[in-house]
Amino acid sequence: MIRNQPNVVADILIPDSTIANQATELILEHGSEFLYNHSLRAFLFASLHAKRQAIPYDVELLYVSSVFHDLGLTPQYRSPDKRFEVDGANAARDFLKSHGLPQSALQLVWDTVAFHTTTGIAEYKEAEVALLNYGVALDVVGRGYDHLSEKHRQAIIQQFPRTDFKKTIIPTFFEGFKHKPDTTYGTINADICACMTPNFQRKNFCDSILHSPWDE
Structure with missing residues (x-):
């Protein structure tokens, strides 16, 4: 993919540090244009929410988390046995560790990526965790859509298009963990x-309880 990333979109400054640029290069190399655009939109939506709510946060760490949040779906980073969110979190932690960041930053980014799909918990954690969860949910299911101005919405979509997003996101997810x-x-x-696999049988928590090895 060819990088096409301006410095400012929707009044949000996109980080241009060495770490941010290297993270961007990784998603351009190992991801897809679809995931790249989704990840940048999530970052911008999260940042606009923080600006609107006057929430302090680490811009660079939120950016790296946004870039890595779906890389666990890709062949380069997906494991045979872990949740894709954990694969992405592990990759982000290893990336930042190679840059000598402190343990606190590594753990924060790990949590931000790992919890990005865990609504009901993520919004009560650190600002970066809550913000990425917000930005991803806004892009995927439209949560908070009405809080986004038409001006900002169009500026973001023009720069990072939602090309056939609704039809593409489900098979993209599925490919990463099928x-x-x-x-x-x-x-x-x-x-x-369940959507992608005919006759998919979900594990059921009640069955797990009733069929546990305990005799009572």
């Missing part, structure tokens, strides 16, 4: 498997 459907147990990703 080889390990058991990792979707208890997550929204099980809905993806």
